[in-house]
Amino acid sequence: MKIKRLQIKNFMPYYGVQEILFPSGPANVCVIYGDNMRGKTSFLNAIRFAFFGRATARHLRDINAIDLFNVEAAEEGDWTLGVTIEFEHDMVDYEVRRELRTLAHVARPQTKEDLKESFFVRKGGVPLAGADLGFEMNQVLPEGISRFFLFDGELLQEYEELVLNPANASKIKDSIEAVLGVPALTKGLAELQALLSQAQTAQAEDLKHSKNLQAQAERQITIQRDIDSLKTQIEKKSKEKGSFDERAVELQSRLEQMSQAIDLEKELLKTQSDIEKAGSTLKEKRAHRADLLQEGWVSILQPRLTMLRRDLEEDRATLLDAFAENANLRKEAAELQTAVVKGICPLCHTELKGAHADKVGERLGAIEGRLEFLEDQSSQFGAIQRKLDAIMRLQGSPLADRVITVEQEMRAASVRLSELGQRERHLKAQLEEYSGRDTERTRAEREQVRAVSASLGRDIDSLRMKLLGEQRKLDQTARLMSRNPVARSQKSSRLVALYSSLEDIFEKGVATLRDRQRVRVQDYASNAFRNLTSEPDYAQLEINENYGLTILDAKGRSVQERSAGAEQIVALSLIDGLNRAGRRGGPIVMDTPFGRLDWVHRANVLRYLPEMAEQVILLVHEGELDPQRELPILGPRVGAMYRIKRIGARHSQIESENGDIA
Amino acid sequence: MKEPVTVGLSASAHAHLTALERGGFFARMNDAYRFAIALGLSHDSLDTGERNRKTIFNVGSLDPDRSIYEAVAALRTRTDEPVYRTAERYAEWGVEEMIRLRASGDIDFGTLLKDAESLAQ
Numbered sequence: 001m002k003i004k005r006l007q008i009k010n011f012m013p014y015y016g017v018q019e020i021l022f023p024s025g026p027a028n029v030c031v032i033y034g035d036n037m038r039g040k041t042s043f044l045n046a047i048r049f050a051f052f053g054r055a056t057a058r059h060l061r062d063i064n065a066i067d068l069f070n071v072e073a074a075e076e077g078d079w080t081l082g083v084t085i086e087f088e089h090d091m092v093d094y095e096v097r098r099e100l101r102t103l104a105h106v107a108r109p110q111t112k113e114d115l116k117e118s119f120f121v122r123k124g125g126v127p128l129a130g131a132d133l134g135f136e137m138n139q140v141l142p143e144g145i146s147r148f149f150l151f152d153g154e155l156l157q158e159y160e161e162l163v164l165n166p167a168n169a170s171k172i173k174d175s176i177e178a179v180l181g182v183p184a185l186t187k188g189l190a191e192l193q194a195l196l197s198q199a200q201t202a203q204a205e206d207l208k209h210s211k212n213l214q215a216q217a218e219r220q221i222t223i224q225r226d227i228d229s230l231k232t233q234i235e236k237k238s239k240e241k242g243s244f245d246e247r248a249v250e251l252q253s254r255l256e257q258m259s260q261a262i263d264l265e266k267e268l269l270k271t272q273s274d275i276e277k278a279g280s281t282l283k284e285k286r287a288h289r290a291d292l293l294q295e296g297w298v299s300i301l302q303p304r305l306t307m308l309r310r311d312l313e314e315d316r317a318t319l320l321d322a323f324a325e326n327a328n329l330r331k332e333a334a335e336l337q338t339a340v341v342k343g344i345c346p347l348c349h350t351e352l353k354g355a356h357a358d359k360v361g362e363r364l365g366a367i368e369g370r371l372e373f374l375e376d377q378s379s380q381f382g383a384i385q386r387k388l389d390a391i392m393r394l395q396g397s398p399l400a401d402r403v404i405t406v407e408q409e410m411r412a413a414s415v416r417l418s419e420l421g422q423r424e425r426h427l428k429a430q431l432e433e434y435s436g437r438d439t440e441r442t443r444a445e446r447e448q449v450r451a452v453s454a455s456l457g458r459d460i461d462s463l464r465m466k467l468l469g470e471q472r473k474l475d476q477t478a479r480l481m482s483r484n485p486v487a488r489s490q491k492s493s494r495l496v497a498l499y500s501s502l503e504d505i506f507e508k509g510v511a512t513l514r515d516r517q518r519v520r521v522q523d524y525a526s527n528a529f530r531n532l533t534s535e536p537d538y539a540q541l542e543i544n545e546n547y548g549l550t551i552l553d554a555k556g557r558s559v560q561e562r563s564a565g566a567e568q569i570v571a572l573s574l575i576d577g578l579n580r581a582g583r584r585g586g587p588i589v590m591d592t593p594f595g596r597l598d599w600v601h602r603a604n605v606l607r608y609l610p611e612m613a614e615q616v617i618l619l620v621h622e623g624e625l626d627p628q629r630e631l632p633i634l635g636p637r638v639g640a641m642y643r644i645k646r647i648g649a650r651h652s653q654i655e656s657e658n659g660d661i662a
Numbered sequence: 663m664k665e666p667v668t669v670g671l672s673a674s675a676h677a678h679l680t681a682l683e684r685g686g687f688f689a690r691m692n693d694a695y696r697f698a699i700a701l702g703l704s705h706d707s708l709d710t711g712e713r714n715r716k717t718i719f720n721v722g723s724l725d726p727d728r729s730i731y732e733a734v735a736a737l738r739t740r741t742d743e744p745v746y747r748t749a750e751r752y753a754e755w756g757v758e759e760m761i762r763l764r765a766s767g768d769i770d771f772g773t774l775l776k777d778a779e780s781l782a783q
Contacts, residue, residue, distance in 0.1 A: 283686070286686040286687075287686065287689070289687075289771065290686060290687065290688050290689040290693070291689055293687070293688055293689075293693060293697060293771060294689065294693050296693075296697055296700075296771065296775060297693075297696040297697045297699065297700035297701075298700070298729075298733075299775050299778055299779065300697070300700045300701060300704045300774060300775060300778045301700050301703055301704055301733055301737070301778075302778055302779065302781075303704065303778055303781035304703065304704055304706070304737050305733070305736070305737070306781075308736055308737060387736055390732040390733075390735075390736055391736060393729065393732065394729060394732065394733055394736075398779055399775050399779075400772060400775035400776035400778070400779045401776075403771050403772040403775055404772035404773075404775075404776060406772075407768075407770065407771065407772045408772075410768070411768075414768075
């Protein structure tokens with residue numbers, strides 16, 4: 001199976017219609033980056049919702065259907081959500097689409113009863129309906145194996161618990177056996193046991209009228225009644241225990257949320273302290289700018305002062321030229337006056353008369369006129385010089401670069417302040433959800449519920465022991481009666497014999513299947529482990545009857561001390577082993593899988609990932625998969641890259657970053 | 663012409679000047695007033711209306727070295743009134759201009775000054 005396209009509409013943080021195309025071919029890894037709380041787990045839930053009609057929170061609790069709607073879209077009155085997945089399976093194209101909307105008469109849904117769910121499947125373009133639909137989906141992707149396909153950090157944690165303490169891992173053991181196909185036989189065994197019980201009852205009824213066998217038959221009937229009563233009690237108590245266990249999980253989850261609230265409070269305090277610091281920085285920078293601006297008025301006048309200065313300097317230069325001209329003209333005027341008085345030409349020393357005398361007179365008149373004009377001009381020189389002196393006093397040092405630097409720092413502080421403010425509002429909104437919850441009371445209730453559940457568990461164990469004893473007695477009695485020739489002729493006795501033999505065969509079959517599957521898982525997991533571990537002395541993994549794994553060194557000795565990173569590697573190896581032993585192939589969608597791994601192990605996992613499945617979809621944040629340092633390890637195997645971007649607290653947008661793929 | 667001994671602004675411009683000082687744009691009101699005069703002078707834009715102006719500063723405290731007087735006297739185009747009266751008109755315009763520039767949040771003084779410095783080259 002290979003997912004080709006996913007379309008999400010108004011699902012959890014994904015507002016409106018958003019689409020992702022998945023890569024095909026040898027570049028089979030799709031990386032989706034998203035910071036915490038942006039919607040990585042919601043993305044995983046969108047796939048889970050499309051296939052199985054449910055989305056899960058921690059401890060596999062179902063999320064209320066109303067909480068699946070995008071809040072912004074709902075506030076706008078759009079109460080429709082949907083997820084469509086197109087995939088290929090055995091060379092046939094499928095389309096799965098699941099939608100939720102309010103019932104026609106409901107404006108704002110309060111419970112899931114106010115909603116209508118629609119589920120459509122197309123196989124090779126043909127719509128499927130009724131029983132075909134369920135059968136087909138179960139063939140393609142049974143929900144029992146979905147945990148190996150949609151893989152979150154919690155699953156990894158459960159596997160680590162299994163690796164650490166297999167005795168306490170019955171729940172995950174059931175999941176493992178489901179993926180390995182063991183229930184096919186265990187369900188058959190349970191059905192045979194029910195048939196055997198019916199046959200034994202019929203046998204007792206048949207034989208109670210026989211003189212020789214009457215006492216045994218009556219005994220058998222009594223035992224059978226006791227067995228039925230014990231089974232009823234076990235069933236009742238198991239149901240009761242189940243509801244207490246569910247309540248304990250709910251309380252545990254609430255306590256974890258409360259512990260998250262403590263973390264949130266710490267983060268809020270730190271954010272508020274950062275806001276104070278950023279506010280002080282902004283205030284300091286403003287004060288610094290205000291200080292610089294004391295002289296700002298001079299700077300801003302410089303263009304006009306410069307222009308005025310240039311004009312004045314030009315005027316002053318003209319005047320200086322005029323002063324020189326003045327001196328020359330005065331000299332010439334004096335010479336001409338002397339010439340006029342003496343009547344002798346100053347140039348040719350001949351007598352001045354007629355036209356010649358007129359010419360000299362004209363020149364003298366022109367010079368005197370010019371001298372008068374220059375006299376007026378020289379009186380302005382002082383004023384020009386005074387203005388120039390004033391302008392020179394108004395020269396300031398350049399200020400712009402210093403003010404620009406401070407303003408850049410102010411803007412940075414302002415952006416930081418705004419981001420921190422937004423973070424503070426977000427944290428407060430989250431904390432509001434936790435307000436009014438009493439940790440102590442919840443913890444006390446959880447302990448009480450756990451105690452009742454444990455007590456019921458002990459009662460059930462004791463009833464089971466009794467049941468086992470009664471069943472042995474019944475078998476013994478039934479066997480004794482079956483030896484009797486009268487009984488042997490009865491059909492009911494022959495059925496008892498047949499069902500007993502079949503029960504033996506099935507019991508052996510279950511044990512054989514478990515053993516074989518364990519060996520297969522062990523081999524696959526060991527192979528994965530050798531690829532993933534950085535310790536050359538670790539040779540393989542050994543699996544026990546509860547699917548717990550032990551690391552063996554080259555000499556076959558078990559390694560007792562294991563680091564947290566090693567536990568995660570073992571858990572990943574087990575998941576790979578189970579995936580290979582239990583499925584015919586298909587994609588793996590992993591949410592935040594790198595947790596506590598160091599750089600070397602992360603690199604090993606990255607190298608091995610493309611081999612783990614036909615298609616790998618990784619939902620990661622940059623802290624666990626550095627785009628510069630670690631992403632290149634996946635190299636050409638990365639076929640598509642997306643980023644979940646924050647638009648608002650309840651609105652995330654998936655954007656393609658495929659341009660960045662080498 | 664006899665120069666006045668005090669200068670001021672209209673009530674509205676005075677309120678804006680106070681806001682500029684309280685908003686941390688200027689350390690003191692007289693810094694803001696001087697900048698307003700210079701801004702008006704740099705654009706040669708002044709308030710031409712005849713309005714009641716409330717006294718805010720003594721000329722002695724606003725312009726102790728008479729540099730404002732000299733700048734206005736050198737650059738003003740209107741010469742039919744005392745220099746400090748013209749300065750008031752420039753200040754009135756300059757304050758309103760700063761309020762207009764502030765509408766987008768902050769006043770980009772850096773760019774204002776940079777433009778002025780490059781024009782003065």
